[in-house]
Amino acid sequence: MLTRPLIAALLAGFLSATGFAPLDWWPVTLACLAVLLHLTWHAPSLKSALLRGWVFGVGHFTLGNNWIQHAFDYQDKMPPVLGYFAVLLLALYLAVYPAIAMGLAWRFARSVKARWNEPDIAFVLAAAAAWILGEYLRGTLFTGYPWNPMGVIWVATPIAQLAAWIGTYALSGLTLLVAGALYLATQRQYRVPVVIAAALIAFGFALHPGQPVEDMTRPHVRIVQPNIGQDGVDAPDYAPRVLNKLAEWSGQPHGVPRLVVWPEGMVNYLIEDGYPREYYRQADPRWVRGRIGGLLGPQDRAMVGGNALFFAGNEVSGVGNSVWVVDPAGMLGARYDKAHLVPYGEYLPMRTLLAPLGLARLVMGDFDFLPGPGPKTLDVPGFGKSGVAICYEIIFSGQIVDRRNRPDFLFNPSNDAWFGSWGPVQHLAQARLRAIEEGLPILRATPTGISAVIDARGRLIGTVPAGQEGAIEAPLPAPLPATLFARLGNWLALIAGLASVVLAIAFRRLAR
Structure with missing residues (x-):
C-alpha cells in the first residue's frame, strides 16, 4: 500500500512532461499536477510529502530531458551509453525542487487545518507559491538549469502573454493554481475552479496577440540554416564546407538593408587579429573576414x-564562445562572449578530480571555455542595438538583457544538433517565452533547426524546420515598449509568491 502513492507520483511526473513540445499535451500536465497535489495533501508525514514530490520530479525530468542522451553520441572520449545515466542522474537531482515545493505545501496545510480538514484554495495557493520558489532555485543554484519551466506549456496560447506582466516563474505558479482548481473540482468545490476558469478565459480574450503583421518598411534580417551537424566535425574539409554552405544561403544584397545572421560557432576559423602566428594554421583571418564581408551590400x-x-x-x-558584428569591409565590430556556460558541456567542473576518472566535456577541443562578463548590448549600425544570448543562455529568465542599455532585438545563435528531436522544439518554445517577457523580437539561428524569427509577442514570423537547409528573410520585427517584467525582472516572482502566501493565510483564517 505504501508503494502505490509513489507509483502514482512517478507515472504522473512522467506523463506531466508531455505538456511540453513536441507533444504539447498541456491538459495532461494540468491533470498530472492535480494528482501531485492530491498525493501531497494526503501524505501522512512531511517525509512522505517530500518523497512523493521527489518521485514525481524524477519521472518528470527523466522524460523531459531525454534529449540530453543524444549529446553523448558526438564525442569519442566517453561511451554514448553514459548519456542514459546522465539523464537519470540529472533527474535525481532536479527532482529535489518539486520535493521542496510539495514539502512546503504540506507543511502549510498541516500548520493551520481547514475547518473540514479538506483541501482548499489556501492549500493550492501555498503550493503555487512553493512551486515559484522551487523553480527559481532550480534556475539559479549551482549555475542553474531552468529548462522547461512549467509555465512554458502555455507558450502557444494567449495565457503566455501574462509572462510580460508576471514573468516565467510566476506563470509557473499560475499553472499550479490552475491544476489546483482542477483538483478542487474533483473534491466538489466548484466556486474556485469557476472563478479561475472565467479569469483565464477573460485573460485569453484580452491578451490574444492576434496575427503578426510584417512592416515591409523595416530593414530585413536573413537567418541562415546550413543543416550541417556534428557529424564529420573532425574532417579536414569541415571548416571550408560549412563556410561555403553558409555563404550559399546568405543570399545577395538588394535594395533593403539586410542583417545576415549565422548559427553558433559555425565559423570554424579564427577571425580576430593579434594572436601568435602559429594559431592561424587554417587560414588568414583577413581572408575569412573578407569572405564574410563580400556577401554583404x-x-x-x-x-x-x-x-x-x-x-x-x-x-x-x-x-570564448563568441559573436561578432561584421561590416561589408570585413571589419569586426563589437564582440559578445557567452557568459552562462554549460557545465560538463563547455567546461569540466572540478577538472583535476574528474579528468583522471575518464570524464570529459562534451564539446570537442583542448581548452575549456571561459565565461564572458554577462549581458551586453551590441551596436549594429543600421539595425539598432542587439542583445545576445548564445544557445541555452536564452532559457534564463531575467538574465539575458542589459537593463541599463535595453536592446532593440535579441540574437540567439545556437547549436541544437546535439539535442535529438525533443530538445530543439523545447528550446524554441522557451525562446518564444523570453520574447514575450522582454517585449523584444528574437532572431534564432541554428545549424540544423529550428531557426526562427520571433516577434516581440512570441509569435513565429518564419522558421526553417529541423533537418532542412535554407534561410528566412523577413523584416526585422519592432520591439515593444519595455514590459513590466523588463522593468522589474524576477522581483515579480517574489511579489507573486508573497501574494500567494498572504492570500493563503487569509483564506485559512476565514475558514477557521
Missing part, C-alpha cells in the same frame, strides 16, 4: 559566431 551587416582565444602571457588559457 553597403548597408548590410552580419552577426556570426565562432571562437575567441584568451591568453595568460603567451599561453592560451581558454576559449
